[in-house]
Amino acid sequence: MAHPSRHTDLPALTDAEILDIARNTLAKEAEALQQIIAYLDDAFIQSVRLIASCPGKVVITGIGKSAIIAQKIVATFNSTGTPAIFMHAADAIHGDLGMIQPEDVVIMLSKSGESPEIKVLLPLIKNFRTPVIAIVGNMQSSLARQADFVLNTTVSQEACPNNLAPTSSTTAQLAMGDALATALIRLKGFSAEDFAKFHPGGTLGKKLYLRVRDLSVHNAKPSVSPDTSIREVILEMTGGRLGITAVVHQDKLVGVITDGDLRRMMEKYEQFQQLKARDVMTMQPKTIHRDALAVEALQLMRQHNITQVVVLDSNGRYDGIIHLHDLIREGLI
Known part of the structure; x- marks a missing residue:
């Protein structure tokens, strides 16, 4: 049941008009990103190299909406191996300037480059002899003229219908920060393993560091020989509670028997008490190395529509066995 409108004086917009507004907004922001691609120059290269060689940290500052974007860039830098902190431009002149050291690099974000807080802060930072990188949308501004390196994020118009609310301009700032971060990732050789060190919690971290062996070690290790009777096979499978048992001969895996194999056996044979493991096993089962990432086991299960994979050592x-339930329990699904 639709909820009645809380405001009777709102403009009447059709569904199609609402979608048109959204499409127009995204198109304008996409256009803004295309514009700043053309602005990339030697200043971007020098900024990346400066940050990469910085013996200290990156201090990123801004005011208003730019401050919010600055905080996101700080988070991205920290998670990709570039130490960074956020300094609010308004708080800086009331004591927070103490976080800046001569060996640091400062990045200042501003659309106009003329915000009062930015104009006051800039010469104070220069007194520290700390290099300043400007991400600015006005190349004639005080910030652009005084910064050591200028990254141009000028946009022709905001996506806001009134061309007022920071929309395209903040998108451009955010994207420029991402461009810096990704260039630094490649320049510093920051790997997926490095990324995992900074993301140990949550699903993302588990996908990057959790190994098959970390899960399979907690499971039973059901095993029978090719000559094992069906009765003993069933007992071994139910004891392991994994719906599978490996069939091993002279320490080598020769097959597996799953719940599905038992169902097919019962459909095929009226009398199966005399059968052996070799008579019903699946040969050449899917396997995975114990040191593989757990997410690779998940991909293998999805690819072959199975719920267990046999684990092999070097x-x-x-x-052992890794089961779909292990992956669900760890939140990988």
Whole structure:
């Protein structure tokens, strides 16, 4: 049931008009990003190299909406191996300037480059002899003229219908920050393993560091020989509670028996008490190395529509079982 409108004096917009507004907004912001691509020059290269060689930290500052974007860039830098902190431009002149050291680099964000807080703060930072990188949308501004390096984020118009609310301009700032971060990732050789060190919690971290062995070690390790009777096979499978058992001969995996194999056996044979493991096992089962990422086991299960994968050690010997439930329990699904 639709909720009645709380405001009877709102403009009447059709569904199509609402979608048109959204499409126009995204198109204008996409256009803004295309514009700043053309502005990239040697100043961007020098900024990246300056940050990469910085012995201290990156201090990122701004006012208003630019301050919010600055905080996101700080978060991105920190998570990709470039130490950074946020300094609000208004708070800086009331004591927070103490966080800046001569070995640091300062990035200042401003659309106009003429905000009173920015104009007051800039010469104070220069007194520290700390290099300043400006991400600015006005190349004739005080900030652009006094910064050591200028990254141009000028946009022709905001996506706001009134061309007032920071929309395209903040998108441009955010994207420029991402461009710096990704260039630094490549320049500093920051790997997926490095990324995992900074993201140990949550699903993302687990996808980057959780190994198959971390999960399979907690499971039973059901195993039978090719000559094991079906009765003993069933007992081994139910004891492990994994719906599977490995079939091993002379320390080598020769097959597996799953719940599905047992169902097919019962459909095929009226009398199966005399059957052996070799008669019903699936040969050449899907396997994974114990040191593989757990997310790779998930991909293998999805690819082949299975719920268990046999784990092997470095010598190709049977090492255990990883089950779909293990991955669900860890939040990888």
